[in-house]
Amino acid sequence: xxxxxxxxxxxxxxxxxxxxxxxxxxxxxxxxxxxxxxxxxxxxxxxxxxxxxxxxxxxxxxxxxxxxxxxxxxxxxxxxxxxxxxxxxxxxxxxxxxxxxxxxxxxxxxxxxxxxxxxxxxxxxxxxxxxxxxxxxxxxxxxxxxxxxxxxxxxxxxxxxxxxxxxxxxxxxxxxxxxxxxxxxxxxxxxxxxxxxxxxxxxxxxxxxxxxxxxxxxxxxxxxxxxxxxxxxxxxxxxxxxxxxxxxxxxxxxxxxxxxxxxxxxxxxxxxxxxxxxxxxxxxxxxxxxxxxxx
Numbered sequence: 001x002x003x004x005x006x007x008x009x010x011x012x013x014x015x016x017x018x019x020x021x022x023x024x025x026x027x028x029x030x031x032x033x034x035x036x037x038x039x040x041x042x043x044x045x046x047x048x049x050x051x052x053x054x055x056x057x058x059x060x061x062x063x064x065x066x067x068x069x070x071x072x073x074x075x076x077x078x079x080x081x082x083x084x085x086x087x088x089x090x091x092x093x094x095x096x097x098x099x100x101x102x103x104x105x106x107x108x109x110x111x112x113x114x115x116x117x118x119x120x121x122x123x124x125x126x127x128x129x130x131x132x133x134x135x136x137x138x139x140x141x142x143x144x145x146x147x148x149x150x151x152x153x154x155x156x157x158x159x160x161x162x163x164x165x166x167x168x169x170x171x172x173x174x175x176x177x178x179x180x181x182x183x184x185x186x187x188x189x190x191x192x193x194x195x196x197x198x199x200x201x202x203x204x205x206x207x208x209x210x211x212x213x214x215x216x217x218x219x220x221x222x223x224x225x226x227x228x229x230x231x232x233x234x235x236x237x238x239x240x241x242x243x244x245x246x247x248x249x250x251x252x253x254x255x256x257x258x259x260x261x262x263x264x265x266x267x268x269x270x271x272x273x274x275x276x277x278x279x280x281x282x283x284x285x286x287x288x289x290x291x292x293x294x295x
Contacts, residue, residue, distance in 0.1 A: 016064040203273035
């Protein structure tokens, strides 16, 4: 049975320099989504210009990776898209995997599907990501009564982070424990579905003193992660191999967050932050402590 969500108007944009791809994809999508609005652009700059007009926000973008004679690749325009649309789902169309695709995974809500495009995988992928967007919206609506307070706390947290970063430039104030303590206390209040363990607190403190840029990315990711479903591929989640119900969130090419979430539960226990992709040490720690992960 089709989800009701797909009965409403859906706006999908294709950005690809091959006219034949536009014909094929439009036929596939029109058959799958009767109420579809489909727009096509053959170069990335035209698409960016369309987005910057701000009159319409598409539900999903299908974006080619390689463009002839455009000067920009699909990967290179993602930052421009993210300026105004941080969570717009983007599905990259590519004929190959490599460093470009690896680099794209540093952005939220970016996925890829190989060319040539096959109807069934494409439709399944689009339905999944549109469904996740709907689910996130429904959960946000359910939390609307707490949203004002949540926004206030998040704003306060961001202010504390900014103040602490400025203070860190002063060598005499670099190790102020009260600044770090306030940040952790506010973060614990903001998070409703995530429990911060002592080991995670220690890793946060290490980042506070060593890599403030990564610390801010961890905090931003946790705020979004706390209210989203762990099935959302936009968070770049991976099941970990050496401990049951342990998953990682990839923050960059190296940095990862590890958390524990038992089956059929929305509660998550934040375990560790690995800023350097030290797989051997993390695996050893997870194996040694897995009996203590229960929430």
